[in-house]
Amino acid sequence: MSFKPGKSxxxxxxxxxxxxxxxxxxxxxxxxxxxxxxxxxxxxxxxNALPPKLRLQYFFKLLDFVLPKPSSIELKEDNTRKSSDYWNSIMDKLKPDANDPY
Structure with a gap:
């Protein structure tokens, strides 16, 4: 006995x-x-009576009820930016500046 779609x-x-x-x-x-x-x-x-490690475990379990669940995102590849020059320019921007005191 099979049902038709939309009918139960x-x-x-x-x-x-x-x-x-x-x-x-x-x-x-x-x-x-x-x-x-x-x-x-x-x-x-x-x-407060729990050992710190156990207290943190319970804290993180409680966060599941407060924080929204992360959703997956889809990353789209941009094939025009795969050149080594592009990645090298990114790395250069991330390098610390020799004149920067921080």
Whole structure:
């Protein structure tokens, strides 16, 4: 029994954007656990009690929830700039200036 594109076996199925009941229940359950067992003060105390290495590991794990995920970008090659003269001019610009005190 194969379905035709755009047609399913249950045309009056779950509406677009509707969340599955099990994931909604799980989400609500986790929120209740977190709200009942953790406060900002408690979290800060717990993090400060960890060894520095472990504290950094947790910090980086928490960053995943705050910072946007990096997306891949497509680099386009410019074949006209592949000459060694081009790359040498770039390297010359990157070399420190002998007169520069920094």
């Amino acid at each position: 076996g249950n045309p009056s199925g779950r509406p677009k954007g509707a969340k599955a009941r099990s994931s909604t229940e799980l989400h609500q359950f986790i929120q209740e656990i977190l709200a009942g067992n953790f406060s900002k003060v408690q979290i800060k105390q717990d993090l």
